[in-house]
Amino acid sequence: MPQVNLLIVDGDNNFLKNMKSRFSADRFQVYTANNCREGMEIAQRVRPDLIISNIDSPKLDGWSFCQLVKTNPLTEDTPFILVANKKEDFSPLKAVEVGSDDFLVKPFGFEDLLARVEIILKRVSDKKESPSFQSKTASASSSHLSLADLLQVLGMNQKTCTIMIEKGELKGKIFMEGGVIKHAFLGDLHGDVAVYEQLRLTDAEIIIKDGISNVYETTIDKKPEALLLTQLTRLDNDRKATLQEPMLDKLFGQEAPLNLTPDLQKGLERIEALGLIKKIGR
Secondary structure, three states, X not given: OOOEEEEEEOOOHHHHHHHHHHXXXXXXXEEEEOOHHHHHHXXXXXXXXXXXXXXXXXXXXXHHHHHHHHHOXXXXXXXXXXXXXXXXXXXXHHHHHHOOOEEEEOOOOHHHHHHHHHHHHHHHHHXXXXXXXXXXEEEOOOOOOOHHHHHHHXXXXXXXXXXXXXXXXXXXXXXXXXXXXXXXXXXXXXXXXXXXXXXXXXXXXXXXXXXXXXXXXXXOOEOHHHXXXXXXXXXXXXXXXXXXXXXXXHHHOOOOOOOOOXXXXXXXXXXXXXXXXXXXXX
């Protein structure tokens, strides 16, 4: 396999020594720096295949370093992993804003870091082998960053991208063009109702890809803040109603039929079939 140039920036010399020893045992040529300013100089000179940097650095912090890398023509395509010394220091929202491809909070195992590095490198390799699919990809675990927050950040930055959401067999996408949500689907659901159900999902995997498919229908055409205002209000009201009515199964079992749209009815059946919610008697 080809050699991979890896740049690691951290103020902890023991951490640098350990990482260099572990990565060098494989196919990696490792460059190290004690601060982000030095790291930026190395990045422009060496043009590494991937950068791992701590956010805690004097004068030039890791956030600014990542943003500089992503806006410099010489290094803009370089994948970047941010590292925080503790969870309280980290902001997933800011990580998305500066263009980070992934992030970790210390302490973490080397195998976890290596797995993330390999995934990113494979993604880059696949992109190079498929010129018809020119896109950058980033991941954001919903345990760190909510879909609502993510949509707002992408909207503020006027991003054109595809957000892929997966939980088990349930898969969906949200298409954004210039920061405007154009279309969404989740299973058989489309439009606003698909976004609503996506917001309800917990522990879902979220993947962000730059660019959108040329083939999609426009079912929404709203800015995230406008759509979220109605969807989150509805979600909050639904949660309050659930807390106020513990006998939800009984309510759904009444003779008076629920006024559900065909799409929502179909979506509930789809979600129930996948075992994501308890089946409700009607």
